[in-house]
Amino acid sequence: MLERARVIAKDHAILSTELEANYSPKLAKKAGELSETANLLKAWEKAQESITALEGILVDKSSDRELKDLATEELSESKTVFQDAAMKLRASLLPKHPFAGLPCLLEVRPGAGGDEAAIFAGDLLRMYQAFCKRSGLRASLLKLDSSDGHGAEQVQEAILEVEGENAYDILRCEAGIHRVQRVPATEKQGRVHTSAVSVLVLPSFPENPTETLGTASFDNPESDYYIDPKDVRTDVMRARGAGGQHVNTTDSAVRLTHIPTNTVVAVQDGRSQHKNRAKAWQILRSRIAQARREAREEELAQMRLSVVGVAKMGRGDKIRTYNWGQARVTDHRSGITVHNLDDVMAGGENIDSIMQSVRAWMVERDLEALTADEQLEKKKSI
Amino acid sequence: MPRLPTSLIRKAYSYSPLLPLLLKATRDLALAKNELRWLQEHISSIHRLRKCTPKQYLPKPPTLSQLCRIRSTGEPLQYILGSQPFGDLEILCRKGILIPRPETEVYTTRLSNLLLRHGSIGNGNVESLQILDLCAGTGCIGLSLYAALHRQIPDVRVRAIDFNPQARNLAWKTVKLNQHLGRLSPSLSKSQFDYVLADLLNNEEIAAVVQSDATFNIVVSNPPYISIPAFSRDTSRSARIFEPSNALVPPDSVGITGERTGDLFYDHILRLSWRARPQIVCMEVADLEQALRVMRAVKDMEAIDGSLWEAKQIWRDEIDVQGNECSTEWNADVNAAIIGEGSGRAVVLARSWGVDVIKHDTAAFG
Ligand SMILES: C[S@@+](CC[C@H](N)C(=O)[O-])C[C@H]1O[C@@H](n2cnc3c(N)ncnc32)[C@H](O)[C@@H]1O
Numbered sequence: 001m002l003e004r005a006r007v008i009a010k011d012h013a014i015l016s017t018e019l020e021a022n023y024s025p026k027l028a029k030k031a032g033e034l035s036e037t038a039n040l041l042k043a044w045e046k047a048q049e050s051i052t053a054l055e056g057i058l059v060d061k062s063s064d065r066e067l068k069d070l071a072t073e074e075l076s077e078s079k080t081v082f083q084d085a086a087m088k089l090r091a092s093l094l095p096k097h098p099f100a101g102l103p104c105l106l107e108v109r110p111g112a113g114g115d116e117a118a119i120f121a122g123d124l125l126r127m128y129q130a131f132c133k134r135s136g137l138r139a140s141l142l143k144l145d146s147s148d149g150h151g152a153e154q155v156q157e158a159i160l161e162v163e164g165e166n167a168y169d170i171l172r173c174e175a176g177i178h179r180v181q182r183v184p185a186t187e188k189q190g191r192v193h194t195s196a197v198s199v200l201v202l203p204s205f206p207e208n209p210t211e212t213l214g215t216a217s218f219d220n221p222e223s224d225y226y227i228d229p230k231d232v233r234t235d236v237m238r239a240r241g242a243g244g245q246h247v248n249t250t251d252s253a254v255r256l257t258h259i260p261t262n263t264v265v266a267v268q269d270g271r272s273q274h275k276n277r278a279k280a281w282q283i284l285r286s287r288i289a290q291a292r293r294e295a296r297e298e299e300l301a302q303m304r305l306s307v308v309g310v311a312k313m314g315r316g317d318k319i320r321t322y323n324w325g326q327a328r329v330t331d332h333r334s335g336i337t338v339h340n341l342d343d344v345m346a347g348g349e350n351i352d353s354i355m356q357s358v359r360a361w362m363v364e365r366d367l368e369a370l371t372a373d374e375q376l377e378k379k380k381s382i
Numbered sequence: 383m384p385r386l387p388t389s390l391i392r393k394a395y396s397y398s399p400l401l402p403l404l405l406k407a408t409r410d411l412a413l414a415k416n417e418l419r420w421l422q423e424h425i426s427s428i429h430r431l432r433k434c435t436p437k438q439y440l441p442k443p444p445t446l447s448q449l450c451r452i453r454s455t456g457e458p459l460q461y462i463l464g465s466q467p468f469g470d471l472e473i474l475c476r477k478g479i480l481i482p483r484p485e486t487e488v489y490t491t492r493l494s495n496l497l498l499r500h501g502s503i504g505n506g507n508v509e510s511l512q513i514l515d516l517c518a519g520t521g522c523i524g525l526s527l528y529a530a531l532h533r534q535i536p537d538v539r540v541r542a543i544d545f546n547p548q549a550r551n552l553a554w555k556t557v558k559l560n561q562h563l564g565r566l567s568p569s570l571s572k573s574q575f576d577y578v579l580a581d582l583l584n585n586e587e588i589a590a591v592v593q594s595d596a597t598f599n600i601v602v603s604n605p606p607y608i609s610i611p612a613f614s615r616d617t618s619r620s621a622r623i624f625e626p627s628n629a630l631v632p633p634d635s636v637g638i639t640g641e642r643t644g645d646l647f648y649d650h651i652l653r654l655s656w657r658a659r660p661q662i663v664c665m666e667v668a669d670l671e672q673a674l675r676v677m678r679a680v681k682d683m684e685a686i687d688g689s690l691w692e693a694k695q696i697w698r699d700e701i702d703v704q705g706n707e708c709s710t711e712w713n714a715d716v717n718a719a720i721i722g723e724g725s726g727r728a729v730v731l732a733r734s735w736g737v738d739v740i741k742h743d744t745a746a747f748g
Contacts, residue, residue: 147397229706236488236700242616243699243725244668245608245630248481249618250420250459251413252467268412271420272467273484274491277703 004093005041012038040089047082054078091363094370099203104168105142105286106160106201111177113195116184118147118154120322121197123345124178125158128171130347137164142279143269159283161204168203173358175201176317182324192325196318202286224289232284233257236273256280263287320354329354334361400447403454407620417459421449424463456620469494469526470565474556479549480629482522486604486666489697489728490523493602493664494530496705500739503534510537514592514658516582516603516651518542519629521553521575523602528575529566541598542577543591546626550577582650583633598658603651604666606632609644612668644668648676652683656690661736663729670696670726677716677729693732695740699724 012034019027057063057071108125110117132139143159162171178197183190205225235255241247253268254276265287267280320331327341329350334357343350386405394401394411404414428443449462460466460475467473468482469491475481502508511531515524524540531538544550557575560566580587582605608617608630621630632646648665655663667673673696684690694717701722702708708722720726732740 229702229704234700234702236484241618242612242668244483244485244666244727245480245604245606246612246616246621246668247483247618248458248460248621248625249413249484250408250417250466251410252484253412268416270467273487274467274469 005037005044005089008034008093009038009041037089037092040085040092044082044085044089047078047085050078051075051082087360087363090367094363094366100169101166102168102203102205103161103163104171104201105204105283106162106171106174106199108155108158108160109198109200110156111196111198113180113193115154115186116180116193117195117197118156119185120178120180120195121155121158122146122153123180124197124199125155125160127345127347127351128160128162128174131351132160132162132164132347134347135164135170135352137162137167137170139163142283143267168201170355172201173355173362174199176319179318179321180324181321202290204282205285205289224292225285227258227285227288231259233259234277252276254280256284258284258288261288261291263291331358334358400450403450406454407456407459417453418450420459420463421446421453425449456623458620458624461624465559468522470529471522471526471556471560472563472565473520473522473525474552474559475520476548476552477624478626479546479552480519480625482520485699485727486523487526488699488701488703489664489666490526490602491530491703492697492701492705493600493662493730494527495703496739497531497600498534499705500735502735503531503739506534508535510539511535511600512598513538513540514598514601514654514660515540515542516601516654517605517629517647518544518553518577519546519549519604521549521556521577523604525553525556525560525566525575527600527602528570529560532567532570538574540575541592542575543580543582543588544577545579545581546629547579550579553577582647588650588654592654592658594657596658598660599662601651601655601658601660601663603647603664605647605651606630607644607647607666607668607672609641609668611640612644641671642675644672645675645679648679652676652680655731656683656687659690661732661734662739663731665729667726667729670698670720673726673729674713674716677713677718680731681716691731691733693737693740694718695730695732696720696726697728697730698722699727 012031015027015031015034019031054071054075058068058075063071106128108121108128110121113120129139131137139160139162141158142161143157144155145157147154147156176199178199179194180197181192181194184193184195187193233256235257236253250271251268252271252273253266254273255264255266257264263284265280265284267276267283270276270279317332319333320329322329322341322344324341326339328337328339329341329344330337331354334354336354336357338344338350338353340348340350344354386409390411391402391405394405394414397415398418401411401414401418404417405411408414408417425443425446432443452462453459458475458481460481461477464476465472465474466482468487473482497503503511513524513527515521515527518524521542524542528538528540542550542553553575554577557566557570561568561570578591580591582588606629610631613622613627613631617630632644635643635646638646651663651665665676667676677694677696680691680694696713696718698721700708710719710721712718713720730740
């Protein structure tokens with residue numbers, strides 16, 4: 001990692017001198033991109049230096065007590081700074097996730113476990129809504145399908161649209177299977193059940209993507225977001241006899257079918273056909289783009305596996321367990337456990353700690369993958 | 383009508399005790415759930431409104447169970463809620479005036495998108511456009527075309543004609559509401575939306591409101607088209623009982639019987655179109671059979687008066703609203719392309735630049 005960072009810092013230095021001599025916007029942009037890594041490297045090196053210096057004071061027999069106490073204190077501080085810098089440096093080396101800055105769609109669906117799973121899906125939905133509210137992200141329900149009349153207690157399907165800076169980057173660590181272990185409210189014998197809820201996090205694309213995504217717009221057949229309108233069948237309403245003047249239905253359901261992948265999106269929540277159609281297209285675009293990206297990543301992961309054995313956390317793996325009996329939440333990726341279950345479910349600060357640890361874990365995995373890719377490249381070029 | 387299965391009613395009841403009432407009207411569980419939610423939202427918006435208005439001026443808000451009970455009699459939800467979204471607009475709905483249909487919304491949206499895709503309209507090179515909406519009712523077709531086209535074309539004018547004065551009053555309330563919501567331009571006034579009262583079947587009345595030298599670019603119409611046999615056979619109970627039958631079924635005419643009793647208005651619309659020389663005519667129909675009968679009437683007219691239309695299409699219900707290509711078959715008998723899937727829904731005729739508009743395909747776009 002260091003080697004890579006130093007190369008980048010060197011490039012940056014060269015670019016900067018070049019820029020001073022003759023300015024070009026293209027160079028300036030490139031330098032700007034590299035400067036983040038260069039600056040982080042400086043911070044990292046500085047922290048490392050001070051750690052070495054402080055450790056020197058501590059082992060030096062001639063230092064007096066007072067100085068040593070001071071050094072110990074400062075040392076622990078420097079270590080935190082060092083770790084933080086190292087983590088940021090690592091992250092900066094990774095190519096930025098192309099969807100990182102986008103808003104996202106967070107989809108919650110019950111898996112195995114019947115009513116209890118549907119109830120937990122409702123719990124998770126509220127957890128994310130509270131989390132978004134506290135974190136200053138705007139969350140709006142695009143779709144809610146619940147099987148009971150008392151609000152969103154038993155959720156069959158919910159789609160939350162989350163807007164705000166880096167919404168996708170913040171929430172993408174939530175995708176996967178969430179497992180719950182508790183005595184369900186519906187259980188009379190007091191037995192603990194295990195049920196699961198799946199969470200899908202998809203980047204959501206703006207109405208006019210050219211601005212945020214550059215060339216990767218809806219109209220560019222090369223881009224992940226491109227959907228050939230001819231491939232999509234639109235059913236505006238279910239079969240209902242003669243239609244037209246004969247029937248005064250309130251049914252504004254819109255169903256889109258992407259024929260090549262057989263992806264179906266149906267939206268009927270709103271009274272407006274127009275709005276249902278817009279929502280359906282938004283969801284369809286996100287799903288198709290994500291599927292394309294996953295297919296590519298899957299292929300890459302297979303290649304990496306053959307080189308260094310880096311495994312990828314698939315969509316089907318359970319990522320987290322919420323255990324009511326022990327009032328704890330454990331994330332199986334980073335291994336973190338927090339013991340304030342209520343706070344997590346209320347979208348409190350404990351969920352932040354979990355998400356942060358997972359994001360750090362993801363950075364590690366991505367870096368491993370990057371190194372693996374480089375090895376692959378080297379192998380190929382030999 | 384078949385009885386609802388008991389299991390479905392039980393399922394509805396376990397969701398909410400009020401749901402079986404709505405199920406009776408919708409006969410579809412998912413739709414009933416939606417209607418329950420819309421009614422709840424309606425009531426909370428009334429309560430919100432009451433908070434900022436002195437109580438003595440407002441009637442007591444209805445309860446959810448009252449509204450569900452009313453709905454269970456078949457009273458259309460749109461009359462209970464007072465409106466129906468259509469395209470970008472919120473169209474007011476009142477007893478005595480026909481509720482806008484989703485099928486109408488589909489072809490109207492397609493028509494406005496096709497117009498916007500047409501090079502010189504999309505680029506703002508067209509300065510003005512005159513639209514004639516016959517049998518306008520709530521005004522939903524003409525007003526939503528106006529809303530969509532006004533952004534590109536500085537001078538869009540809609541002349542709406544209906545014989546129902548209540549429909550005209552309501553259409554103007556709809557204009558005010560959508561101006562308030564910011565969906566229609568505040569400058570929209572009588573000179574852009576001219577809603578006049580006249581009986582389309584009465585030649586003198588029509589001559590008085592559409593002068594013989596008046597020209598229009600687009601004629602749209604959703605006239606009463608249900609035949610007498612179809613009225614008792616194909617209409618839903620709610621439409622039959624709660625909506626005005628003179629908006630659905632043409633009046634009796636001597637010598638016409640059976641399915642053809644639904645066709646009465648088309649001759650009048652076609653003759654008016656012959657005079658007004660529009661580039662596009664778009665008329666809603668009940669089904670493919672009626673569409674083909676209308677097309678044959680067009681052919682007969684052309685045999686006598688000379689040919690006017692350079693392109694003829696029949697649009698079905700399931701059709702791309704953006705205006706993209708859809709499955710198309712050719713009917714050689716009436717020389718028309720039949721586009722999309724599902725029931726036949728609109729007869730579309732074009733001449734001059736109207737041909738480019740309706741034949742616009744994706745390749746020429748962008
Ligand atoms: C099927 S509704 C269409 C309303 C509206 N354009 C829509 O699409 O929802 C038919 C309309 O034709 C009007 N109408 C019926 N007979 C008419 C006549 N002889 N002259 C003018 N309007 C008539 C009715 O008042 C009604 O508003």
